[in-house]
Every structure is written in C-alpha cells, then in structure tokens.
Amino acid sequence: MKILHVAQKVKGGVATHLCELIPEQQARYGEDQVLVAIAADETEHLASLPPSSLRLFGSSARSPGALAAMGRDVARLIRREQPDIVHIHSTFAGLVVRLPFLLRRSTRAKIIYCAHGWAFNMQVSQAKRRAYAAAERLLAPVTDAILCISRFEQRRAVEVGLPSSKLHMVYNGIAPDTPVVAPSELPDFATDRLNLLFVGRQDPQKGYDDLRDAMARVLDLPVHLHVVGDRSVSNDDSPGEPDPPNVTRYGWIPIGRIPAFLEACDVVMMPSRWEGFGLVAIEAMRQGKPVCASDADALPELVVPGISGYIFPAGNVDALTELIRSMSRPQLQRLGVSARQHFRAKFTVEQMSNAISKLYEEVA
Structure with missing residues (x-):
C-alpha cells in the first residue's frame, strides 16, 4: 500500500503527529511507500524523517496565490506517485487538496482527512463558524474517511452535519519510551x-x-x-x-x-x-x-x-x-x-x- 501524507503547515502538533506516525508506517509498508508532501520552508520541523520521504511544494504561506500553487503541485504529485491513500492533515490542506475532486469525479486515490482540531470549534464569530462547517460538509462527499482526534471532535462533527458513517475516532499517540535527557x-x-x-x-x-x-x-x-x-x-x-x-x-x-x-x-x-x-x-x-x-x-x-x-x-x-x-x-x-x-x-x-x-x- 502506498500512502501520501499532505500538510500545508506542520509546525507544532502536526509535525509531532507526523514524526511519530511516519516511522511506524514505513516499518509496516516500506520506506519508499510512505511519503510526505510539505512546504519547502517547513522541512526543519520534520528533520527526524528520511529526506527521501519528503516531497516539497513551494511555500507554507496562506495567500490565495500560495494555496493555488500548492494545489497544483500536490495534484501533479498525486498523478506521478499514484498513491493508494492520500492522508490530508489540517483544514487548509483539506480544502486545497479535496476541492478539485468536487469537479473531477474520475478514479482517484482514497482520501483520509484529519482536521487536527475543527476550525468551526474555534472561538470566532458565528458567521465564521458556520462558514467553516459548511465547507466541511461540502467536501465530505469526496472524502472516504474523516479522522477525529477525540470523542469531543467526533461529537461536534456530527452536530454540524458531517456524515457519521465517515467519522472515525483515533486518539493521537506517541512513542511509549521516555526520551533520555542528559x-x-x-x-x-x-x-x-x-x-x-x-x-x-x-x-x-x-x-x-x-x-x-x-x-x-x-x-x-x-x-x-x-x-x-x-x-x-x-x-x-x-x-x-x-x-x-x-x-x-x-x-x-x-x-x-x-x-x-x-x-x-x-x-x-x-x-x-x-x-x-x-x-x-x-x-x-x-x-x-x-x-x-x-x-x-x-x-x-x-x-x-x-x-x-x-x-x-x-x-x-x-x-x-x-x-x-x-x-x-x-x-x-x-x-x-x-x-x-x-x-x-x-x-x-x-x-x-x-x-x-x-x-x-x-x-x-
């Protein structure tokens, strides 16, 4: 099985998640079968991963131009690598990668999406919350499974109208051994x-x-x-x-x-x-x-x-x-x-x- 992870910005929790998950998956499926698409200016946050695993796009900026360029780069990467699974991390990557599939219903890789914290849960205006929830509902049909990182996140997804049949709760995990500190x-x-x-x-x-x-x-x-x-x-x-x-x-x-x-x-x-x-x-x-x-x-x-x-x-x-x-x-x-x-x-x-x-x- 070939897996392509995609993240628009990784600094912080997403980087920790990927640095824990990718080695486990590479041991299971093979190092050349698990790849990560990230911005060229974010590589320092995944320094523990083999450089051969990384596929880089231009920038982690969130301007319309940078996001559009990311979308084009990731689409080309998917066509070239032909992964079985595209595992998308966080809201912006979820929007950029999934949106084209609303218009193109041809055969595609299976899409797994994890928001790593729903944008519609943030303490922002009600208008913004409604817009974030509407975007998630719009993109759910082209998503094969939606990973929720807690029971709370799963309940909130159901409350805003995401299909419960696609929601799967998996807690984040880290290596069990305590790091050695000199x-x-x-x-x-x-x-x-x-x-x-x-x-x-x-x-x-x-x-x-x-x-x-x-x-x-x-x-x-x-x-x-x-x-x-x-x-x-x-x-x-x-x-x-x-x-x-x-x-x-x-x-x-x-x-x-x-x-x-x-x-x-x-x-x-x-x-x-x-x-x-x-x-x-x-x-x-x-x-x-x-x-x-x-x-x-x-x-x-x-x-x-x-x-x-x-x-x-x-x-x-x-x-x-x-x-x-x-x-x-x-x-x-x-x-x-x-x-x-x-x-x-x-x-x-x-x-x-x-x-x-x-x-x-x-x-x-």
Whole structure:
C-alpha cells in the first residue's frame, strides 16, 4: 500500500503527529511507500524523517496565490506517485487538496482527512463558524474517511452535519519510551520552588493570559512558571503585555529540546479555551508529569483528576489560582506515576498506528 501524507503547515502538533506516525508506517509498508508532501520552508520541523520521504511544494504561506500553487503541485504529485491513500492533515490542506475532486469525479486515490482540531470549534464569530462547517460538509462527499482526534471532535462533527458513517475516532499517540535527557541538557530550574511549565503559543486559544493572571496572584508562593513557545500575534493578548516576575519566557525551541523542559518541571499547565486534543498533555504524562488543564473540549478525555492531573473550569482564573496554591511536590510526584500509567494504557503510537492502518485497509 502506498500512502501520501499532505500538510500545508506542520509546525507544532502536526509535525509531532507526523514524526511519530511516519516511522511506524514505513516499518509496516516500506520506506519508499510512505511519503510526505510539505512546504519547502517547513522541512526543519520534520528533520527526524528520511529526506527521501519528503516531497516539497513551494511555500507554507496562506495567500490565495500560495494555496493555488500548492494545489497544483500536490495534484501533479498525486498523478506521478499514484498513491493508494492520500492522508490530508489540517483544514487548509483539506480544502486545497479535496476541492478539485468536487469537479473531477474520475478514479482517484482514497482520501483520509484529519482536521487536527475543527476550525468551526474555534472561538470566532458565528458567521465564521458556520462558514467553516459548511465547507466541511461540502467536501465530505469526496472524502472516504474523516479522522477525529477525540470523542469531543467526533461529537461536534456530527452536530454540524458531517456524515457519521465517515467519522472515525483515533486518539493521537506517541512513542511509549521516555526520551533520555542528559543532565547537561536540563534547563536551570531552581529546586526550592515548584516549577510550572507552559508549552505552546501564548494566544487566546491556549489561555496563556489566564495563566499569566493567575501567576500574578501567587507572588507570595515559591512557584515559577516557565513558558516555551511563540508569543501571541493576536490583538486579544498583546505581545507587549508584561509578565509578572515569577514568569520566564524561553521563546520557540526545537522540538527535540521539549523533553528536557518536561523532565525539569513539576507540572504542565494547559489553560486552553478550546483544544481538539492536546499533544503536550500526553507528552507530559509519558515523562511522568501531571497536567493541570482546563475542561475545554477534549482535555477531560486526556486528563483525569486524581490520576493524571487536575481539571478546572476554562477561563476561571480564581479556580486556576486556587489549584496552583494547593499544589505540593509530593502530591505532584504521586500524580506523575499514575499519569504515566494512564498514558501507556491509551495514548501510545502503536495504538494510533494500528487503528489508522486498520482504517486504511477498510477504505482501500
């Protein structure tokens, strides 16, 4: 079976997903049978994959011209490679690759599509949500299977009118072995305080502004927040907004360095306002770190109070502040042990790969 993955932009969760899934599939089907089409300016995010697996198009920009060029390049690639399965990742790639098939009903490869978080779940205007849902309904007839990354995502897809017969839920998964981190690679986190870690964009979706406000309320405690990821570019949370003194930002770091930060912290913070899955949560649990997450969307499917961490009402800074005040290192260490067991039971790459391969076989 020959598989072509297509992604318009991979930085972040899509890159993690592909770097976990592709090696599993290449071991199963052969290295030359599993290819990835990505933008030429995005290759650094898939550096762990064999260069021979990559097929490049011009740019990850989202201008009309760049998207049209991507569509032409991917269409030529599909004709040349003749894959059995075209596995499309995220909304823009889903639109660009599937749209031509509405007009051309000739024999084609089987199409698997995963939004990696529905655009119609974002906290945007109702008009935009309706438009995103309408686009997904329009493109569903030329899609053989739609992968949902959580039960929440599957329920929402049904609610907006996507065909339930085409919806398949498969949790994201990652390699079960804890990454080896040399002591010299660990960031310098003082051990006389609790070290909280936030990984992600500092934007409204990820709820960083709520976490920053909570940290400003616990200046009397020996706790420190370490922030990894790009600053927000949204007007809702200005990049110039000052952090309290118990917060340190590190900016964007290569994906290979994230395990060192997870190893050094006591707890991972995920105060998201909407979240289709939450890969950072299972990366934390794999390393024996509990997660303090909001109850937004799919996060309660990952984080179980008293087993893998804490849950608080999304947007409730008071509740988040009280949770931070209640934390202790012995308690966090106990939660970390059960969090790792919870991860291994539900979120390994083998489980994800097996489920996706079974789906390929069904549609092919």
